[in-house]
Amino acid sequence: MQTLLFALEVSINGFMTGILYALVALGFVLIFKASGVFNYAQGVMVLFAALTLVGLQQGIVPFEHLINNLLGTSIHGFGWNMPTLLALLLTLLSMLLLAWLVERLILKHLVNQNPVILFMATIGLAYFLEGFGDLMWGADVKKLDIGIPVGISDTVEQATHEWFGYGFFIDRLDITASIVAALLVIGLTIFSQFSKTGRALRAVADDHQAALSVGISLRRIWVIVWSIAGLVALIAGIFWGTKSGVQFSLSLVALKALPVLMLGGLTSIPGAIVGGLLIGVGEKLFDFMIGSMIGGATENWFAYVVALVFLLFRPQGLFGEKIIERV
Amino acid sequence: MEQVELANKNDIVMDIVNVTLRFGGVKALSHVSFNIKRGEIRAIIGPNGAGKSSMLNVINGFYTPQEGEIWFEGKRRPRLKPHQIAYQRIARTFQNIALFEGMTVLDNMMTGRMIYMKSGLLSQLAWWGKAEREETENRLVVEKIIDFLEIQAIRKTPVGVLPYGLQKRVELGRALAAEPLLLLLDEPMAGMNNEEKEDMCRFILDVNEELGTTIALIEHDMGVVMDLADRVVVIDHGEKIADGQPDEVRNDQNVIDAYLGVSH
Numbered sequence: 001m002q003t004l005l006f007a008l009e010v011s012i013n014g015f016m017t018g019i020l021y022a023l024v025a026l027g028f029v030l031i032f033k034a035s036g037v038f039n040y041a042q043g044v045m046v047l048f049a050a051l052t053l054v055g056l057q058q059g060i061v062p063f064e065h066l067i068n069n070l071l072g073t074s075i076h077g078f079g080w081n082m083p084t085l086l087a088l089l090l091t092l093l094s095m096l097l098l099a100w101l102v103e104r105l106i107l108k109h110l111v112n113q114n115p116v117i118l119f120m121a122t123i124g125l126a127y128f129l130e131g132f133g134d135l136m137w138g139a140d141v142k143k144l145d146i147g148i149p150v151g152i153s154d155t156v157e158q159a160t161h162e163w164f165g166y167g168f169f170i171d172r173l174d175i176t177a178s179i180v181a182a183l184l185v186i187g188l189t190i191f192s193q194f195s196k197t198g199r200a201l202r203a204v205a206d207d208h209q210a211a212l213s214v215g216i217s218l219r220r221i222w223v224i225v226w227s228i229a230g231l232v233a234l235i236a237g238i239f240w241g242t243k244s245g246v247q248f249s250l251s252l253v254a255l256k257a258l259p260v261l262m263l264g265g266l267t268s269i270p271g272a273i274v275g276g277l278l279i280g281v282g283e284k285l286f287d288f289m290i291g292s293m294i295g296g297a298t299e300n301w302f303a304y305v306v307a308l309v310f311l312l313f314r315p316q317g318l319f320g321e322k323i324i325e326r327v
Numbered sequence: 328m329e330q331v332e333l334a335n336k337n338d339i340v341m342d343i344v345n346v347t348l349r350f351g352g353v354k355a356l357s358h359v360s361f362n363i364k365r366g367e368i369r370a371i372i373g374p375n376g377a378g379k380s381s382m383l384n385v386i387n388g389f390y391t392p393q394e395g396e397i398w399f400e401g402k403r404r405p406r407l408k409p410h411q412i413a414y415q416r417i418a419r420t421f422q423n424i425a426l427f428e429g430m431t432v433l434d435n436m437m438t439g440r441m442i443y444m445k446s447g448l449l450s451q452l453a454w455w456g457k458a459e460r461e462e463t464e465n466r467l468v469v470e471k472i473i474d475f476l477e478i479q480a481i482r483k484t485p486v487g488v489l490p491y492g493l494q495k496r497v498e499l500g501r502a503l504a505a506e507p508l509l510l511l512l513d514e515p516m517a518g519m520n521n522e523e524k525e526d527m528c529r530f531i532l533d534v535n536e537e538l539g540t541t542i543a544l545i546e547h548d549m550g551v552v553m554d555l556a557d558r559v560v561v562i563d564h565g566e567k568i569a570d571g572q573p574d575e576v577r578n579d580q581n582v583i584d585a586y587l588g589v590s591h
Contacts (some may be wrong), residue, residue: 195451195458196444203427203438210425213387214501215413215442224448 005166005312010288011281018280019181023236024257025264026185027229032266033205034225035107035218037118041126043254045098045230048133050237050246052094054144055137056087064135084146095230103223111218118119130251139248144241174277177239184235185273188228197224205267259307265320274318279303338365339398340509340541341386346395348381348565355381356392357565363509368535369543370556370573374585378565379545380422383511386543387419388412400508404528414442418507420498422514422545428487432478432497433469435486439504440465469504475537476530492523499530503538504575510534516551524551531555549586553577561585 024046042105055062059078068074081091106121116287149172156175161167194200203211204221212218240250256279283302291298310317341363348356356378363369371379384390386397388409399403399415407415418439421426427435443465446458473479476496481489486497501508503565515531516524524580528551546552552559561569561576563585570575576582 164533191452195459196441196446197448199430199434199438199450200441201428202434206427206429207425209389210421210427211438212389212409213413213421213425214438214505215410216438217408217410 005164005168007285007288009166009170010284011170012168012170012286013174014281015277015283016171016178016280018277019174019178020236020239020253020276021256021260022273022276023181023184023232023239024254025260025276026188026269027232027236028257028261029266029269030225030232031271032230033269034201035118035204035222036115037107037122038115038266040119040122040254041129042229042233042257043251044126044129044133045095045233046237046240046249046253047246047248048089048098048129048237049230049234050096050144050241050250051133051137051142053087053091053146053234054142054241054246056082056090057084057146058082058142060137065138065321066135088146091234091274092231095234096227099223099226099230102226103219107222108219126251128149130248141245141247144238144246146238146242148238148242149171150242173239173242177245180235180239184232185269189269189295256303260302261317262307262310263317266318267287268317268319271317271319279306284308338362340365340400341543342396342398343382343386344396344398346382346392346397348378348385348390348392354565355390356385357564358395359562359565359567360395361560361567361570362559363541363543365534365541366539367541367557368531368555369541370552370559371543371545371562372547372549372559372576373562374378374588377562377585378514379562381565382562383402383419383513383543383545387417387511409476413505416442416505416508417511418502418505419511420495420502420513420515422517424491424494424498426486426494426498426501429485431483431485432489432500433473433482435497436469436472436500436504437465440469442505466495468506472500472503473572475503492519492526495519495523495527496530499527499534503534503540507540510540510542512542514545514547516546516548523547528555549577562572 016068027042028039029043031042032035054060059080059082061067061075061078064075064077092215102125106125107118110118110121123138140265151172152169153172153175156170157167179305192201200211200216200221201224203216204218208218211221237246237250240253244250260275260279262275263278264271264273283299286302287296287298339362343362344360346356346359347354359378359382371382373379381390385392388407388411391406399417404415408452427438430438444461446461450458473482476499478493478496478500481497486494489497499512499515502512512531515527519527519561531542531544532555535542544555546555556573558571559569559573559576560567561579561582563581568581568585569579571579
């Protein structure tokens, strides 16, 4: 009984991690559906959003290292903290600006190119953003705190203790993250199903030529999609950043999104969510049950092995469209 | 009312003057000129690879010709992007059905109203005021077209699961939803069985007669063309080889040669 409850607790924690995987995977899927671009930079966008948020909030002077080195000054921050809400708003604006710039400077010039070329362009974007973020806000590890409660939830522990005689350790941050992610997904779904622009987004995802023929501007849609991906990156960045500090490794979260995408299918939004949850729960449970027998640290590779198995037996993923090539 | 006034002013909807289109060294169209009159059904025919689809793609802006002019509604058309041309109320269908497969019939047809919907992103996010009014107004227009095409029963069906003939009809409906001044149909009968062809023929004639829509269509089936079209332009190897009433064209020696593959 005790083991079962412990496994349940592990699963719940995995579920919460899975939600964050799903969030990053969602960013990939949105862009891939609308423009056929596999956006390698999605992970770095998470890092960049978190960095910008921390930088603004803590009153770091942008490019202060660079300025100090060039001018021989010794600026160290503005000396004030920006109100969190304002910092959030400005970060969101900078993600929108980023989306606009990406369309202007990259996508516009690469329309109708081979997908591999667009993929390479996003790799370039990833490294640029990473370097630019470091240059702008400094490369040190930063602590992100925007007032989201962290730590083990006493309420949950007490409640579960009363019910099961075993207190679950659930992080309050994970609970908030789950709620926010759920709201985000619901919001995006409603927007895409019931608004004119949402309809245009779905149209572009289905057929570019037909979309053009009814008067939809692809470039406008791309800006919107990258903006949404920026928003998703910001939210993922807030929760991962709060959890583990804002640092380079944040962008590696995106690598966990890859097996999620293999599992869920590159073109399916429900797939990204279900895939994220399965990987999150799966890797925690696997580590808990089998990990100790084979030396532990299975979380590093479990997701990729699952993805590999899926590639062999169901290459389009759980929810992806079956690829039928007309010969 | 507006329609009638325009008709009095000018009965040429589109004038294509001396259009040449090249892909690298290959000439897809070479000095092609013809016009489309208001209210007519204008057919563009020719053997495979003659350049018919290229012509349609020039008209709706997918291709930009290297030479020549296109006059639309009495004005010379500047170089425009395809989605801007949609705003001039030129709508089209595609040879291989290009519907939005994941969406319902209704949603597909609502995209045809995109050019009339101007509410901003924020208004849509709030689903309030202008955005809501706009949806309702445009929905009414779409419902009329749904009735017209007799597809009420499948309004909420995802188009991907519909049979081929019905998909083609929905695609026609999406184009009609834009209340086009010029409707382009790229092989509307391709791949259909006889019954479906007859249905489609009837709808094209109804659209033309009852809605007064000007239509330019590409078609392979000569019998169908002769029944439908008011005037026919024949293209072969990217050049116009004949232009006139169906009967004239049918008996034109150049046309007969082109279809039988006589070398020039």
